[in-house]
Amino acid sequence: xxxxxxxxxASLEAxxxxxxxxxxxxxxxxxxxxVTNPGIVGLFAAARFEATVEVSDLPEPAGQQAxxxxxxxxxxxxxxxxxxxxxxLLERADAAELEMHQPTPAPVSTASPDFAGxxxxxxxxxxxxxxxxxxxxxxxxxxxxAEPVRKVxxxxxxxxxxxxxxxxxxxxLGPALEMSIAAGGSDVRTAGRLTAFGHLHVxxxxxxxxxxxxxxxxxxxxxxxxxxxxxGDVPSHGADISLLAADQMWVVVDARHKAEDTQxxxxxxxxxxxxxxxxxxxxxxxxxxxxxxxxxxxxxxIPVGWVDGKPATAPVLGKVN
Numbered sequence: 001x002x003x004x005x006x007x008x009x010a011s012l013e014a015x016x017x018x019x020x021x022x023x024x025x026x027x028x029x030x031x032x033x034x035v036t037n038p039g040i041v042g043l044f045a046a047a048r049f050e051a052t053v054e055v056s057d058l059p060e061p062a063g064q065q066a067x068x069x070x071x072x073x074x075x076x077x078x079x080x081x082x083x084x085x086x087x088x089l090l091e092r093a094d095a096a097e098l099e100m101h102q103p104t105p106a107p108v109s110t111a112s113p114d115f116a117g118x119x120x121x122x123x124x125x126x127x128x129x130x131x132x133x134x135x136x137x138x139x140x141x142x143x144x145x146a147e148p149v150r151k152v153x154x155x156x157x158x159x160x161x162x163x164x165x166x167x168x169x170x171x172x173l174g175p176a177l178e179m180s181i182a183a184g185g186s187d188v189r190t191a192g193r194l195t196a197f198g199h200l201h202v203x204x205x206x207x208x209x210x211x212x213x214x215x216x217x218x219x220x221x222x223x224x225x226x227x228x229x230x231x232g233d234v235p236s237h238g239a240d241i242s243l244l245a246a247d248q249m250w251v252v253v254d255a256r257h258k259a260e261d262t263q264x265x266x267x268x269x270x271x272x273x274x275x276x277x278x279x280x281x282x283x284x285x286x287x288x289x290x291x292x293x294x295x296x297x298x299x300x301x302i303p304v305g306w307v308d309g310k311p312a313t314a315p316v317l318g319k320v321n
Contacts, residue, residue: 004030008050012181019053029177030054033198034185034218049185052198150315153282153305155179156248160216162208164224164244165284166269167252170194172225175252175284178309179223186223187215191244192237194227205243231265235272242276249273249281251302255317256287259296266300282306288317
C-alpha cells in the first residue's frame with residue numbers, strides 16, 4: 001500500500017532532501033507545484049513549493065521511528081490566468097522575446113511604426129528551423145572520421161523556454177518532474193490526454209503563450225508533460241503538438257516494452273510531427289534498470305538524454321549510462 005504526504009519548502013531540492021530524511025530512500029515525489037501570491041504582472045515575488053510525496057508501505061528496520069501518520073492532502077491554490085491578466089502577460093512575453101532576438105535591447109512602443117514589423121520578424125524567427133543543407137562527404141576521409149559525433153542531449157533551460165515531453169498514458173509526467181527537480185524548479189504543466197493534480201493544463205497557442213509569459217516573470221523554464229493516450233491515438237495529436245510551439249521536444253519510451261511495439265508508435269509520432277514541420281530532439285527512457293535488454297531503444301535512432309530519473313552519460317544505451 002502506498003502512503004502520501006504533503007511537504008513544502010523553498011525549492012524542490014529542499015523538499016526532496018526533506019523527504020529523504022523523513023521517509024527514507026523509498027520516498028518519491030509524484031506531484032509538485034510552485035505556489036505564488038495571486039495577482040497580475042509583477043506580483044510574483046513571494047513563492048514556495050508544495051509537493052506530494054508517495055512512500056511505499058514497507059516494513060521498517062528495528063529501532064527506526066515510523067513515519068508520521070499521513071495527513072490528507074488538501075488541494076493547493078491553482079493560479080489560472082483570465083481576462084486582463086492574460087492580455088497583460090501576453091504583452092510582456094512579446095516584449096521579452098523581442099528583446100532576446102534584437103542585437104541591442106531597446107524599448108519599442110506599440111505606437112511605433114516599426115512595432116508591426118518587429119512582430120512579423122519575431123514570428124519568422126520562432127518558426128521551426130528547416131533542414132540543414134546537406135554537406136557532401138569527402139571521399140578521401142576514412143569512414144570512422146566521416147561519421148558525425150553524437151552528443152548527449154541536455155534539457156533546455158532559460159526563462160520562458162518550453163520543453164515538451166511526449167509519452168503514452170502518464171509516462172511523460174515522471175521525467176518532467178525529474179527534470180524540474182534537476183533544474184532547481186521548473187513550471188511543470190500537462191497537455192494532451194494527461195492531467196495531474198497540482199499542475200495547470202496547457203491547451204492551444206494562447207494557453208502556451210500565457211505559460212511562457214508567467215515563466216518569464218518567475219524565472220523558470222516551462223516543462224509540459226503531454227499525454228498521447230494509447231498507441232492508436234498518436235496520429236490524432238499533430239495539431240495540438242504543433243500549437244505548443246516547443247523549443248525542445250522529447251519522446252518518453254519504456255524500455256520494458258517490446259521493441260517492435262515501441263518502434264511502431266514512435267515512428268508514427270515522428271511522421272505526425274514531421275507533417276507539422278517539427279522534429280524530435282531527444283529520448284527520455286524509463287524502466288531501463290528493470291530489463292535485461294534496455295539497448296533495444298537504440299533502434300529508434302534518437303539520441304538518449306535522460307535515463308531512469310537522471311541525465312544520460314551516453315547518447316545510446318548500448319554504452320554504460
